[in-house]
Structure formats: structure tokens, C-alpha cells
Amino acid sequence: MNKQELVDAVAATTGSSKAVTAETVDALIAAVTGAVKQGDxxxxxxxxxxxxxxxxxxxxxxxxxxxxxxxxxxxxxxxxxxxxxxxxxxxx
Structure with a gap:
């Protein structure tokens, strides 16, 4: 499963639009990356x-x-x- 397939699956499950879901997935990845980068x-x-x-x-x-x-x-x-x-x- 790639990122777009993940966005499609989450959008289908939540009933949210793909654009909003893509922004949410991007924000989640950025938050996790930033925290791990700082050593958390x-x-x-x-x-x-x-x-x-x-x-x-x-x-x-x-x-x-x-x-x-x-x-x-x-x-x-x-x-x-x-x-x-x-x-x-x-x-x-």
C-alpha cells in the first residue's frame, strides 16, 4: 500500500474527502517525523x-x-x- 492508497482507504472509512484526508495524513507524518527527529x-x-x-x-x-x-x-x-x-x- 502506498500513500495514496492509504489516503483512499482512510477517506472511505471516515467518509471524509480525499483532500482533507491527504492533509491529515501529511500532518501526521510531519508531526511524527519532527518528534522523532528531536529524539522523542x-x-x-x-x-x-x-x-x-x-x-x-x-x-x-x-x-x-x-x-x-x-x-x-x-x-x-x-x-x-x-x-x-x-x-x-x-x-x-
């Missing part, structure tokens, strides 16, 4: 939580030449599925 954890009960993690610097290899390269440390985005979401996916 966003918890959506029944769905899951978004947070940041840290990836240490490491040594990698260029697959074409085999030469070692330094991969710098980076922040990562983590998603942890909530219990209700896991149960729904697993059919429980």
Missing part, C-alpha cells in the same frame, strides 16, 4: 512506537574492489510494533 519517542497505542537509535561507526568493504572503507556513526529510526498490531497481523 512517539507511541501510538495499539499500533507501535517510533524512536531513534544509534549505529556505531564500523569498517566495511567495497564489494567491487575489496578495499576497506570507514562507515561513520549514524542515527537510525526504529519502529516497534505494538501488541494489538502484532496480534492482528498474526490472526490472534
Amino acid at each position: 519517542t512517539v507511541q501510538l497505542i495499539g499500533f507501535g512506537s517510533f524512536s531513534t537509535g544509534a549505529r556505531a561507526a564500523r569498517v566495511g568493504r567495497n564489494p567491487a574492489t575489496g578495499a576497506e572503507i570507514q562507515i561513520p556513526a549514524a542515527k537510525t529510526v526504529k519502529f516497534t510494533a505494538g501488541k494489538a498490531f502484532k496480534d492482528a497481523v498474526n490472526g490472534a
